[in-house]
Amino acid sequence: MFFKLNLTALAGTMALLAACGTKPDTAQKAAPAAAPAAPPNPDEVTVGAAQLQAAGVALGTFERQNMTTEVQANGSVEVPPQNRVSITAIMGGYVQTVAVLAGERVAAGAVVATLRSPEYLTLQQNYLQSKARVRFLAEDLERQRILDVEDVGAKRKLQQARADYASEQATLHATAAQLRLLGISVARLDATGQIVASVPLTTPIGGYVKAVNVNPGQYVNPQDVLVEVLNRDDLHLELKVFEKDVAKVQVGQKILFKIQNANRDEELTARVFLVGKAFDDDARTVRVHAHFEPERRDLLPGQFVAARIQTAGARVQTLPEGALIQAGDLSYIFRRVSQDSGRTTFRRVRVRAGQPQHGDVAVTILDPLPDTTQLVRKGAYFLDAELRKGEGGDE
Template sequence: MSFIPKLFVLATALALLTACGSKGGESNPQNMADDGKDCAKTDNGKGGNKKPTPPTNPNQVAINPAQEKAAGIQLGTFERQNMSTEVQANGSVEVPPGNRVSLTAIMGGYVQTVTVLPGEHVRTGETVATLRSPEYLTLQQNYLQSKAKVGFLAEDLERQRILDVEDVGAKRKLQMARADYATEQAALRATAAQLRLLGISVAHLDATGQIVSSVPLTTPIAGYVKAVNINPGQYVGPQDVLVEVLNHDDLHLELKVFEKDVAQVHPGQKILFQIKGAGRPDEVLTARVFLVGQAFDDNARTVRVHAHLEPERTDLLPGQFIAARIQTAGQRVRTLPEAALIQAGELSYIFQRVGSDSGRVVFRRLKVRAGQPQHGDVPITVLDPLPDTTGLVRQGAYFLNAELTKGAGED
């Protein structure tokens, strides 16, 4: 009879081992009691490696008021603004061709003096250099000789007229006198015009007969000297640019717009631009399109667009490089500050305040589509219906996103 109770105890121990599982692979009768205790602890939830329960909503995060204050979270709603679509373009500050002068020598000669420096302001008609050459002396000599010959031929023509009236002289001599007089007058006028081009006063030469050895090089416009390419003693020809002068009274922008964007650009559109490397990167200036080119540059496939400054300015320098945004269209859209968005490729995230739970503030992350930022604000397109009055995080979104993804990083 004693065999039956022993068999019953052994069957009970095997059942416990089967239910809980053995740690060593084979059952050990001496450790059955300990295994039973471990099994009991596991059943009570007080031991073992239990996997954490995932959150009910992976796009929700809850923070306490102290965290909210420390992160500087600011709440608000959408704002409706007129946001323009923009075309990006680069270019430079320029002056019209009429405000840019390249001074050259009408006739070749040697530089005698240079009276200006680059950056210096000059007035209209001011002398910037003087030139000398034997050819200038020869030209004045030819003028005086031609003038004297014209006087002689005029007297001879008058004599031939008198003889013709008295029917004494031959008609042929009168005709020859007229031809010679007209020919010499033409030569005199041409020589006088050449002297005026050189800057030599014909009236002074007529009055005094004094031949000058040097001629002045003067500027036809007022402005600033851009470049001086000569020095005393240098020989220069008509093809050489000696001095360049720019007038800053009519500065404008010359932009290069790519072929894909040029159809959106029209006269009258507003331009926002900044000067590159001018020590004032935050200053935004304005201009307005007044001319769109009608041909492409062969190499870059761009079209030149010209714009007037608004208001006109004279403190910019021709040749300064600029980065411009041409505002091509506009519409009233929802906007949020840049600090309210988390960039994530084509889509972005914003946070909505959904309520509180056990003293903690609960926020939900929402997917949106963001446009091009303008002046710190970003146009927003919501993917799900959302009223304008929805409570949103306008500042501190990065802190909430870090709290939301912190657990995911640990997993």
Template sequence: MKYRFLPLLLPLLLPLLSALLAACGGQPAAETAAAAPARPATGNPTPARPDEVTLSAAQQKAAGIETGPFQHQDLTTDVQATGSIEVPPQNQASVSAVLGGYVVRVNVLPGQPVRAGAILATLRSPEFITLQQNYLQSRARATFLAQELARQQVLDAEDVGAKRKLQQARADYASERAAVRAGAAQLRLLGLSVGRVNAGQIAASVPLTTPVGGTVKAVNINPGQYVSPQDVLVEVVNNSDLHLELKVFEQDVARVKVGQAILFTVRNRGSDEQFRARVFLVGKAFDDDARTVRVHAHLEPERADLLPGQFVAARIQTGAARQRTLPEAGLVQAGPLSYVFVQTGRAADGRATFRRLRVRTGASQSGNTAVVPLDPVPDTTRLVRRGAYFLAAELGKGQDAGGE
């Protein structure tokens, strides 16, 4: 009984059910459309790859984007080194007294030019007089012994004297002659004239002379001061043969050869002027503390305005190789690696797509830098030669928008 009215109600219920289903299904779709914000239309659609960016023709013109292939150039590879300007050991002298004495007079000042053999100071000591006295006494005794030897030779020839006396006379004369020669050498070492001493002119003071010519670097004495043989009284430096003494680290030594050119600057000089030198000696032993090798180089040309002891920063040009290069405006520095951009496509309306590549940079010369791509790149690839930082900024904007 309860189902007999169902056939009569179905025609009435079907339109009502259809209206309810339409109302329930359409209202959420409309709410979703209203709730979803409209995506703004941008000139740079998000590319399929995160390392790509697309620019319109107007954007490329405004940013000054220029493209082209690699350029191949012969670039020199450098070894960085530090050191100082020095002079050879034979061009500098630390002048000391042969015997201790008192300073009577000082004849030079620091910075004063002097010639080899010039008198720097005068010293006085009673010991100088004693040496001259001993020399004259030995000379007089040698004269007497020479006469005694002659008498013994005459007696021996006449078979009157004893052989022992002749032999003793010869030994005494030879011993005294040695004393005379030693005394004369001591006087010359002091700077005294043996001829004047032989003439009886005994000097109470001796001159202190320089063995090399050059410039007085330091004067460490004053009149009245007592000096001993171990004291350095005056320092003289000859700047006519300046050279570089550089310290090269262990990992770079194998690349340094005799004859290589060097460019260097002098620190604290007040200018960035570059000087030239050439390697003439590479050390064969390591310094134990810093694990460096000393490299010596001649200045080209000689410079009179440089001074020994000045610190320098040098670049040793170890060789030249043909390498791929890009202008600095085509590189983006980002920590230990750098980036370049490759043009991957161009549309009919002028829009172009660029992809970022990682590279390793090398030597720079005349505004161009050697680059080594970390992925294979043909020489004919069109790269961005100017405007790389603009592309990097645009790529950053796209990545930030994608992250939001």
């Protein structure tokens, strides 16, 4: 009887254990399936604090400053036409001496070369002969006047004497003017009667000799340029502005420019004082002239320049150039969106960028952001590289 009861109890216990063993499986089968993870934002990148420090990433906000719009122009350093002279021979002749070298400084009136020619001798001879004839005709005219007063001479002879005297005087004055153009002293010729074989060529302005194009013994014609002289006292910029930009340029605007092909990277300044009123028909450009600020004495006429004419100004939001990623017509910046457990998440934001000025760029935010938003001001290219690396991994 006792044995029968124990068997019954054992059977009950095993049934209870079997029931308990099946409950976990049933509960596991009844558990709902886990939700799939959300896909990462393609404009976000998360990096650690050590990476940010190694890449030199710096955060900050927008700055507001006056940024100008600019017109790009090329040109050169020039002098006005009255400060540039090309010395030629009034009459053809042979070069006897050359008195200057290229680069030499000369004063106004200085002799740069001397010429000689038989024609110079003939011209002085003609002057002396004409002068003697004028003296004879003056005396003859006086005699005819006396005779006319005494009613002895004919009226026709008086008129002829007067005409001959006036004609020869004109010849004398013309010959004297030619001698002065040649540089021969008429006063000395009158005083001494001595004919000289050579004539000096002088410079009408002081300055530096730009070029010497002759040598002794060479025959030169009146159209040949023998020596060129430049006066650098009025150096200025001469720029060529395209037709589409001319309306933006006005007198008084500031110009920033650099000398092309120069060893120095210095940016110089000038200010517009004259805007041309006619187009160059070939290039469709207008000439703009500007004075240096301050005056520059170390520049040379003919040096080419690349210039930026500052045409307008406005106070706008700006970021350093290193904060922007160029992407065609649009650019990108990075803003901080979260920070957790030593890791920071940044999101890419679309902007429209202006022209860089002094390392800063005016930006227009296409998706509005508060001015207090923490932005990446330095190291944007590192974050862009990390973002692209993540895009490559997803593919």
